[in-house]
Amino acid sequence: MQYSKKILVVDDQPEVANQIASYVRALGYMPIVVNSVEEAISNFDPNLYGLIISDVIMPGKNGFDLVRFIKNEHPQIPVALISGYFDKQMMDLQRVFNIDQIYRKPVFLKTVKKIIESALAAG
Template identity: 30%
Template structure:
Protein backbone atom coordinates (compact mmCIF):
# COMPACT_ATOMS: atom_id res chain seq x y z
CA UNK A 1 0.00 0.00 0.00
CA UNK A 2 3.02 2.26 0.01
CA UNK A 3 2.49 5.43 -1.91
CA UNK A 4 -1.18 5.90 -1.10
CA UNK A 5 -1.83 9.30 0.40
CA UNK A 6 -4.49 10.04 3.00
CA UNK A 7 -5.67 13.48 4.07
CA UNK A 8 -6.74 13.70 7.72
CA UNK A 9 -9.14 16.56 8.37
CA UNK A 10 -9.78 17.22 12.06
CA UNK A 11 -9.53 20.27 14.31
CA UNK A 12 -8.28 18.12 17.21
CA UNK A 13 -4.49 18.09 16.86
CA UNK A 14 -4.07 15.04 19.11
CA UNK A 15 -6.43 13.03 16.89
CA UNK A 16 -4.47 14.11 13.81
CA UNK A 17 -1.13 13.18 15.36
CA UNK A 18 -2.45 9.77 16.40
CA UNK A 19 -3.94 9.06 12.96
CA UNK A 20 -0.74 10.17 11.18
CA UNK A 21 1.30 7.68 13.22
CA UNK A 22 -1.29 4.93 12.71
CA UNK A 23 -1.39 5.46 8.94
CA UNK A 24 2.39 5.63 8.61
CA UNK A 25 2.65 2.37 10.55
CA UNK A 26 0.22 0.83 8.05
CA UNK A 27 2.28 2.04 5.09
CA UNK A 28 0.36 5.13 4.02
CA UNK A 29 1.52 8.68 3.52
CA UNK A 30 -0.49 11.08 5.65
CA UNK A 31 -1.20 14.78 5.41
CA UNK A 32 -3.18 16.92 7.84
CA UNK A 33 -5.66 19.78 7.56
CA UNK A 34 -7.01 21.25 10.80
CA UNK A 35 -9.92 23.11 9.18
CA UNK A 36 -12.35 22.58 6.35
CA UNK A 37 -10.86 25.57 4.55
CA UNK A 38 -7.38 24.07 4.76
CA UNK A 39 -8.73 20.71 3.54
CA UNK A 40 -10.30 22.28 0.45
CA UNK A 41 -7.07 24.15 -0.32
CA UNK A 42 -5.00 20.95 -0.01
CA UNK A 43 -7.47 18.91 -2.08
CA UNK A 44 -7.22 21.52 -4.84
CA UNK A 45 -3.41 21.39 -4.78
CA UNK A 46 -2.58 17.73 -4.03
CA UNK A 47 -3.76 14.28 -5.03
CA UNK A 48 -5.16 12.09 -2.27
CA UNK A 49 -6.36 8.51 -2.37
CA UNK A 50 -8.65 8.89 0.64
CA UNK A 51 -9.87 11.51 3.12
CA UNK A 52 -10.57 10.93 6.82
CA UNK A 53 -13.00 13.74 7.63
CA UNK A 54 -14.28 15.03 10.95
CA UNK A 55 -17.80 16.40 10.95
CA UNK A 56 -17.71 19.19 13.51
CA UNK A 57 -15.07 21.87 12.90
CA UNK A 58 -15.15 25.65 13.13
CA UNK A 59 -15.88 27.43 9.86
CA UNK A 60 -16.31 24.99 7.00
CA UNK A 61 -17.47 21.70 8.52
CA UNK A 62 -17.35 18.14 7.21
CA UNK A 63 -20.73 18.42 5.45
CA UNK A 64 -19.47 21.49 3.58
CA UNK A 65 -16.29 19.65 2.53
CA UNK A 66 -18.42 16.77 1.19
CA UNK A 67 -20.56 19.27 -0.74
CA UNK A 68 -17.40 20.87 -2.17
CA UNK A 69 -16.18 17.46 -3.39
CA UNK A 70 -19.57 16.75 -5.00
CA UNK A 71 -19.94 20.19 -6.57
CA UNK A 72 -16.46 19.95 -8.08
CA UNK A 73 -16.81 16.29 -9.14
CA UNK A 74 -13.71 15.30 -7.17
CA UNK A 75 -13.70 11.54 -6.77
CA UNK A 76 -11.91 10.78 -3.50
CA UNK A 77 -13.29 8.21 -1.06
CA UNK A 78 -14.21 9.91 2.23
CA UNK A 79 -14.52 8.16 5.57
CA UNK A 80 -16.19 10.28 8.23
CA UNK A 81 -14.55 10.05 11.66
CA UNK A 82 -16.65 11.92 14.20
CA UNK A 83 -18.03 11.91 17.71
CA UNK A 84 -21.51 12.75 16.37
CA UNK A 85 -23.77 9.70 16.61
CA UNK A 86 -27.04 11.15 15.32
CA UNK A 87 -28.54 8.73 12.76
CA UNK A 88 -29.93 11.55 10.58
CA UNK A 89 -26.51 13.20 10.40
CA UNK A 90 -24.81 9.89 9.58
CA UNK A 91 -27.38 9.18 6.85
CA UNK A 92 -26.86 12.68 5.44
CA UNK A 93 -23.08 12.20 5.16
CA UNK A 94 -23.57 8.88 3.34
CA UNK A 95 -26.10 10.49 0.98
CA UNK A 96 -23.53 13.21 0.27
CA UNK A 97 -20.99 10.58 -0.74
CA UNK A 98 -19.10 9.50 2.37
CA UNK A 99 -18.18 5.83 2.03
CA UNK A 100 -18.23 5.04 5.74
CA UNK A 101 -18.86 6.65 9.11
CA UNK A 102 -16.67 5.66 12.04
CA UNK A 103 -17.62 7.12 15.41
CA UNK A 104 -15.12 8.41 17.95
CA UNK A 105 -13.60 6.92 19.99
CA UNK A 106 -12.15 5.25 16.91
CA UNK A 107 -12.26 1.47 16.51
CA UNK A 108 -8.85 1.08 14.82
CA UNK A 109 -9.63 -2.33 13.33
CA UNK A 110 -12.79 -1.00 11.72
CA UNK A 111 -10.95 2.10 10.50
CA UNK A 112 -8.11 0.04 9.03
CA UNK A 113 -10.51 -2.32 7.25
CA UNK A 114 -12.50 0.59 5.83
CA UNK A 115 -9.38 2.42 4.64
CA UNK A 116 -7.95 -0.63 2.88
CA UNK A 117 -11.31 -1.55 1.35
CA UNK A 118 -12.03 1.91 -0.06
CA UNK A 119 -8.49 2.61 -1.30
CA UNK A 120 -8.46 -0.72 -3.14
CA UNK A 121 -11.98 -0.21 -4.48
CA UNK A 122 -11.08 3.25 -5.73
CA UNK A 123 -7.84 2.00 -7.27
CA UNK A 124 -9.26 -1.07 -9.01
CA UNK A 125 -12.97 -0.33 -9.19
CA UNK A 126 -14.96 2.25 -11.05
CA UNK A 127 -13.32 5.14 -9.23
CA UNK A 128 -9.93 6.58 -9.92
CA UNK A 129 -7.42 8.66 -8.10
CA UNK A 130 -8.46 12.21 -7.32
CA UNK A 131 -9.34 13.65 -10.70
CA UNK A 132 -9.55 17.39 -10.79
Protein backbone atom coordinates in the same frame (compact mmCIF):
# COMPACT_ATOMS: atom_id res chain seq x y z
CA MET B 1 -6.81 4.35 -4.14
CA GLN B 2 -3.28 3.87 -5.36
CA TYR B 3 -0.61 2.99 -2.81
CA SER B 4 1.49 5.95 -3.92
CA LYS B 5 -1.20 8.49 -3.03
CA LYS B 6 -1.32 10.21 0.32
CA ILE B 7 -4.18 10.19 2.83
CA LEU B 8 -5.50 13.57 3.92
CA VAL B 9 -6.46 13.68 7.61
CA VAL B 10 -8.65 16.62 8.67
CA ASP B 11 -9.47 17.29 12.33
CA ASP B 12 -9.52 20.52 14.32
CA GLN B 13 -8.07 18.72 17.34
CA PRO B 14 -4.35 18.29 16.59
CA GLU B 15 -3.96 15.39 19.01
CA VAL B 16 -6.76 13.45 17.30
CA ALA B 17 -5.44 14.26 13.82
CA ASN B 18 -1.93 13.22 14.81
CA GLN B 19 -3.16 9.96 16.35
CA ILE B 20 -5.04 9.05 13.16
CA ALA B 21 -1.95 10.01 11.15
CA SER B 22 0.17 7.68 13.28
CA TYR B 23 -2.23 4.82 12.50
CA VAL B 24 -2.06 5.65 8.78
CA ARG B 25 1.75 5.59 8.96
CA ALA B 26 1.74 2.32 10.92
CA LEU B 27 -0.29 0.79 8.08
CA GLY B 28 2.33 1.86 5.53
CA TYR B 29 0.67 4.96 4.05
CA MET B 30 1.69 8.63 4.05
CA PRO B 31 -0.70 10.96 5.91
CA ILE B 32 -0.96 14.70 5.45
CA VAL B 33 -2.59 16.45 8.43
CA VAL B 34 -4.55 19.70 8.34
CA ASN B 35 -6.63 21.18 11.13
CA SER B 36 -9.52 22.79 9.24
CA VAL B 37 -11.74 22.23 6.25
CA GLU B 38 -10.68 25.61 4.89
CA GLU B 39 -7.04 24.50 4.93
CA ALA B 40 -7.96 21.17 3.33
CA ILE B 41 -9.85 22.87 0.49
CA SER B 42 -7.31 25.63 -0.16
CA ASN B 43 -4.41 23.15 -0.39
CA PHE B 44 -6.31 20.34 -2.10
CA ASP B 45 -4.58 18.55 -4.97
CA PRO B 46 -6.62 15.69 -6.48
CA ASN B 47 -3.48 14.11 -7.91
CA LEU B 48 -1.91 13.89 -4.46
CA TYR B 49 -4.65 12.28 -2.36
CA GLY B 50 -6.25 8.87 -2.67
CA LEU B 51 -8.44 9.11 0.44
CA ILE B 52 -9.72 11.73 2.86
CA ILE B 53 -10.46 11.02 6.52
CA SER B 54 -12.21 13.96 8.17
CA ASP B 55 -13.92 14.91 11.39
CA VAL B 56 -17.48 16.21 11.03
CA ILE B 57 -17.91 18.90 13.70
CA MET B 58 -15.29 21.64 13.42
CA PRO B 59 -15.25 25.44 13.74
CA GLY B 60 -16.02 27.22 10.48
CA LYS B 61 -16.68 24.79 7.66
CA ASN B 62 -17.48 21.22 8.71
CA GLY B 63 -16.92 17.74 7.35
CA PHE B 64 -20.09 17.90 5.25
CA ASP B 65 -18.79 21.06 3.56
CA LEU B 66 -15.62 19.14 2.70
CA VAL B 67 -17.63 16.20 1.34
CA ARG B 68 -19.69 18.58 -0.80
CA PHE B 69 -16.51 20.12 -2.25
CA ILE B 70 -14.84 16.76 -2.91
CA LYS B 71 -17.90 15.05 -4.39
CA ASN B 72 -18.65 18.04 -6.65
CA GLU B 73 -15.08 18.54 -7.85
CA HIS B 74 -13.45 15.10 -7.52
CA PRO B 75 -16.12 12.41 -7.02
CA GLN B 76 -13.62 9.59 -7.56
CA ILE B 77 -11.81 10.37 -4.29
CA PRO B 78 -13.28 8.44 -1.35
CA VAL B 79 -14.14 10.32 1.83
CA ALA B 80 -14.55 8.80 5.29
CA LEU B 81 -16.05 10.93 8.04
CA ILE B 82 -15.53 10.38 11.75
CA SER B 83 -17.65 11.91 14.47
CA GLY B 84 -18.17 11.81 18.19
CA TYR B 85 -21.86 12.42 17.49
CA PHE B 86 -23.44 9.51 15.71
CA ASP B 87 -27.18 9.01 15.39
CA LYS B 88 -29.89 8.28 12.82
CA GLN B 89 -29.59 11.80 11.41
CA MET B 90 -25.89 11.18 10.74
CA MET B 91 -26.78 8.03 8.80
CA ASP B 92 -29.40 9.96 6.81
CA LEU B 93 -26.80 12.62 6.00
CA GLN B 94 -24.45 9.88 4.83
CA ARG B 95 -26.95 9.02 2.08
CA VAL B 96 -27.78 12.64 1.24
CA PHE B 97 -24.12 13.67 0.90
CA ASN B 98 -22.99 10.41 -0.74
CA ILE B 99 -20.39 9.83 1.98
CA ASP B 100 -18.35 6.70 1.32
CA GLN B 101 -17.85 5.77 4.98
CA ILE B 102 -18.76 7.18 8.38
CA TYR B 103 -17.45 6.04 11.77
CA ARG B 104 -17.89 6.96 15.39
CA LYS B 105 -15.04 8.46 17.42
CA PRO B 106 -12.80 7.45 19.03
CA VAL B 107 -11.03 5.91 16.05
CA PHE B 108 -8.44 3.19 16.60
CA LEU B 109 -5.95 1.39 14.36
CA LYS B 110 -8.50 -1.29 13.46
CA THR B 111 -10.96 1.35 12.23
CA VAL B 112 -8.35 3.21 10.18
CA LYS B 113 -7.31 -0.09 8.61
CA LYS B 114 -10.97 -0.78 7.71
CA ILE B 115 -11.34 2.72 6.22
CA ILE B 116 -8.25 2.25 4.03
CA GLU B 117 -9.18 -1.29 2.97
CA SER B 118 -12.70 -0.16 1.99
CA ALA B 119 -11.26 2.71 -0.06
CA LEU B 120 -8.83 0.34 -1.80
CA ALA B 121 -11.61 -2.14 -2.56
CA ALA B 122 -13.81 0.60 -4.01
CA GLY B 123 -11.02 2.15 -6.07
